[in-house]
Amino acid sequence: MKNNNDLTRRRFLLAASAMSGATLARISVPSLLAITQAACTARDDGVAFEVLMEKEAADIAAIAARIIPTTDTPGATEAGVIHFFDKAFAAEMSEDLYLARGALDEYNTSIPGATTFAGLSADDQDALLQSIETSEFFAFLRQMTIYGFLAMSDYGGNRDHVGWDLIGFEGHHGGWQYPFGYYDAQVRGGSDDGE
Amino acid sequence: MANSVTFGTRTPVDFAIIGSGAAGGIIAKELSTAGFDVVLFEQGPYRKASDFTHDELAVLYRYELEGGGARNSRQTFRSNAGEKAMTRTGRLPAEFAQTVGGSSVHFTANLWRFRDIDFRERSLLGPISGTNFADWPISYAELEPYYTKVDWEIGVSGEPGPFDSPRSKPFPLPPMPVTSSGVLLERGAKKLGLHAQVEPLAILSQPFNNRPACINCGYCMWFGCEVGAKSSTLAAMIPLAEASGHCEIRAESTVFRIETDEKGRANEVLYYDADGNERGQRAKAVIVCGNGAETPRLLLMSASGQHPDGLANSSGFVGRNLMFNNHAFVNAVFEEPLNDYKGVQVTRIIHDFYESDESRGFYGGGGIDARPLWSATPILHAELGMPPDVPSWGAAWKDEFAHNFTRQMSVVGGTTSLALDSNNITLDPQNTDDRGRPSIRVTYMDHDDDLSMAQFLEDRAMELVEAAGAVKAWRGGVGQTTWSAHLLGTCRMGDDPASSVVDRDHRSHDVPNLFICDGSSFVTSGRGQPTMTIMALAFRAADKIKAAATAGEI
Numbered sequence: 221m222k223n224n225n226d227l228t229r230r231r232f233l234l235a236a237s238a239m240s241g242a243t244l245a246r247i248s249v250p251s252l253l254a255i256t257q258a259a260c261t262a263r264d265d266g267v268a269f270e271v272l273m274e275k276e277a278a279d280i281a282a283i284a285a286r287i288i289p290t291t292d293t294p295g296a297t298e299a300g301v302i303h304f305f306d307k308a309f310a311a312e313m314s315e316d317l318y319l320a321r322g323a324l325d326e327y328n329t330s331i332p333g334a335t336t337f338a339g340l341s342a343d344d345q346d347a348l349l350q351s352i353e354t355s356e357f358f359a360f361l362r363q364m365t366i367y368g369f370l371a372m373s374d375y376g377g378n379r380d381h382v383g384w385d386l387i388g389f390e391g392h393h394g395g396w397q398y399p400f401g402y403y404d405a406q407v408r409g410g411s412d413d414g415e
Numbered sequence: 416m417a418n419s420v421t422f423g424t425r426t427p428v429d430f431a432i433i434g435s436g437a438a439g440g441i442i443a444k445e446l447s448t449a450g451f452d453v454v455l456f457e458q459g460p461y462r463k464a465s466d467f468t469h470d471e472l473a474v475l476y477r478y479e480l481e482g483g484g485a486r487n488s489r490q491t492f493r494s495n496a497g498e499k500a501m502t503r504t505g506r507l508p509a510e511f512a513q514t515v516g517g518s519s520v521h522f523t524a525n526l527w528r529f530r531d532i533d534f535r536e537r538s539l540l541g542p543i544s545g546t547n548f549a550d551w552p553i554s555y556a557e558l559e560p561y562y563t564k565v566d567w568e569i570g571v572s573g574e575p576g577p578f579d580s581p582r583s584k585p586f587p588l589p590p591m592p593v594t595s596s597g598v599l600l601e602r603g604a605k606k607l608g609l610h611a612q613v614e615p616l617a618i619l620s621q622p623f624n625n626r627p628a629c630i631n632c633g634y635c636m637w638f639g640c641e642v643g644a645k646s647s648t649l650a651a652m653i654p655l656a657e658a659s660g661h662c663e664i665r666a667e668s669t670v671f672r673i674e675t676d677e678k679g680r681a682n683e684v685l686y687y688d689a690d691g692n693e694r695g696q697r698a699k700a701v702i703v704c705g706n707g708a709e710t711p712r713l714l715l716m717s718a719s720g721q722h723p724d725g726l727a728n729s730s731g732f733v734g735r736n737l738m739f740n741n742h743a744f745v746n747a748v749f750e751e752p753l754n755d756y757k758g759v760q761v762t763r764i765i766h767d768f769y770e771s772d773e774s775r776g777f778y779g780g781g782g783i784d785a786r787p788l789w790s791a792t793p794i795l796h797a798e799l800g801m802p803p804d805v806p807s808w809g810a811a812w813k814d815e816f817a818h819n820f821t822r823q824m825s826v827v828g829g830t831t832s833l834a835l836d837s838n839n840i841t842l843d844p845q846n847t848d849d850r851g852r853p854s855i856r857v858t859y860m861d862h863d864d865d866l867s868m869a870q871f872l873e874d875r876a877m878e879l880v881e882a883a884g885a886v887k888a889w890r891g892g893v894g895q896t897t898w899s900a901h902l903l904g905t906c907r908m909g910d911d912p913a914s915s916v917v918d919r920d921h922r923s924h925d926v927p928n929l930f931i932c933d934g935s936s937f938v939t940s941g942r943g944q945p946t947m948t949i950m951a952l953a954f955r956a957a958d959k960i961k962a963a964a965t966a967g968e969i
Binding site for chain 2: 291367372389
């Protein structure tokens with residue numbers, strides 16, 4: 221971990237613990253009621269965030285991009301997960317934004333030089349996240365990233381269904397005809413439709 | 416929502432039915448089409464098929480069909496009376512839908528019948544000390560015509576299995592098309608000398624009773640059916656009740672008390688309307704079909720000078736004997752894609768271990784099925800379906816997630832639950848829900864035999880997926896049940912008023928014009944699929960209530 225030191229790690233952990241308790245207790249029942257399809261027009265590039273400032277958006281997007289990285293397939297970045305965060309924070313999770321913002325600020329000021337999380341190398345980002353991966357702050361970021369990657373694209377993420385395409389889920393189709401998969405196709409064979 | 420008929424609140428209607436789910440929807444249809452005037456109360460909104468979505472975040476994580484879930488219900492849970500019951504986030508301890516049609520709207524649609532032994536196991540096996548293990552006051556033979564009625568009126572697809580108790584009529588509809596998880600269960604069963612059979616489903620394989628066939632969209636578990644092919648009471652019963660001109664569906668109306676007159680008869684139900692205003696509906700008779708958690712809560716909230724421990728609770732059995740059905744599961748990944756997110760959840764089951772077997776060393780039995788379970792929808796898979804040997808994020812997580820989703824299934828075992836005084840529904844003394852009612856407090860700890868049975872089934876599930884050729888498999892791990900959608904036993908039926916709440920015809924022992932019918936009526940738990948029996952009991956109760964009303968005996 222080149223750019224990190226004990227102080228950084230300790231401060232980030234501290235910030236992470238500030239996200240615990242009441243805030244995170246709500247996360248498994250996310251209060252995203254106000255995120256409606258109509259509100260989700262920011263999926264296009266270049267559209268300003270509703271509540272996220274550019275710098276913190278860069279950090280959160282960078283964290284999401286380590287949780288579901290871009291490899292030879294699309295990851296959180298291509299799915300536009302950051303827009304899911306923005307929509308959620310703009311809706312009923314404004315308090316969570318305040319706490320996340322505090323955690324990120326505190327952490328970033330402790331990074332030597334002018335660098336923020338987004339400015340670190342991928343390896344350093346990973347090492348840092350590993351150091352907090354059991355924290356509730358990280359659990360929150362991970363859960364939100366997963367939601368943003370896999371929820372209906374109306375919520376701002378999962379652009380062009382890249383999250384669903386990654387796993388072979390074609391859930392945006394209406395219904396299906398058998399055979400559904402390899403094994404039921406096997407027993408059905410020719411004229412035997414299995415039923 | 417326009418009603419075909421509206422009743423005034425001050426003139427007593429023939430029946431006020433509380434709860435529009437698997438039981439209430441059926442009883443409302445039966446009574447209204449027989450010409451009785453019925454107000455059917457439902458605390459949730461009146462959603463129609465076209466209102467249901469595939470929005471996983473809203474349905475599974477915002478609990479859209481469950482009244483918003485824990486943040487609104489503030490249900491509490493503890494494992495024994497010595498603990499402080501705590502509210503929680505995530506899944507409700509006692510899970511049920513709040514929408515017209517109740518939990519029959521969002522259930523997975525598994526619909527096997529109980530077997531003959533379920534009703535008389537206590538006689539066959541003898542007592543189990545420390546439990547309220549008992550026979551039912553009715554037999555399979557008495558219930559059989561009503562199981563058949565469910566098949567033909569609700570709409571069930573299936574095929575008889577080798578161990579089923581006798582049926583008087585064939586299934587009205589052929590089985591749903593087998594899925595890959597069903598094929599793999601069959602493959603494993605064959606190798607192990609077990610018998611995979613077709614799972615009866617409350618899903619239409621063909622158009623039936625003016626309803627369309629299933630489109631195999633895959634969104635059954637926890638979702639409402641957008642085409643009306645799932646045989647909920649919303650799809651199958653409510654339209655007939657409304658068409659009768661004798662049934663008013665009063666949605667978004669939360670009953671919080673049943674009043675009794677000086678003769679000890681129920682005469683009015685008090686409820687909050689959609690705006691939270693207190694209202695009262697007078698009725699000649701009241702039928703409570705809340706579910707195994709809401710029904711005891713309402714009775715306990717209806718305590719009065721005449722009924723100090725709650726209405727219909729002279730036995731003290733209201734809320735007691737809660738049975739959840741423990742569940743065990745094994746997840747398995749196969750070489751080729753199953754795409755089990757397509758099609759219905761369960762197409763094949765195994766009932767070889769249904770009966771209790773002394774040689775196992777404990778009481779219990781169970782049913783086994785194969786299904787996508789966590790691999791039915793993407794977020795569910797990411798949150799609950801990933802194997803324990805991969806990191807929880809990053810490239811390795813992503814690769815495994817991407818590879819497994821279409822290749823994964825689960826083999827699930829559902830167990831018996833023994834009836835215990837210590838497992839119960841009570842009123843939480845500290846918390847209230849969003850409507851101001853005392854929160855439901857769940858106290859629950861599985862009996863050791865229930866856990867042993869779950870372990871037994873998990874072991875069999877592991878053998879099955881290995882025999883089926885899984886390339887990777889891992890156990891869910893057997894543990895205490897801390898939430899369930901199976902809410903059984905809390906107002907049990909019986910002939911003895913000292914140890915039951917309702918008689919064999921669902922009339923409460925204490926209040927002659929108060930009837931109770933839902934999962935709370937169960938004496939034993941069955942093996943993990945209660946809805947068919949709730950529905951059959953409802954058809955039977957409706958017959959008994961109709962007969963009593965016609966004879967002037969209510």
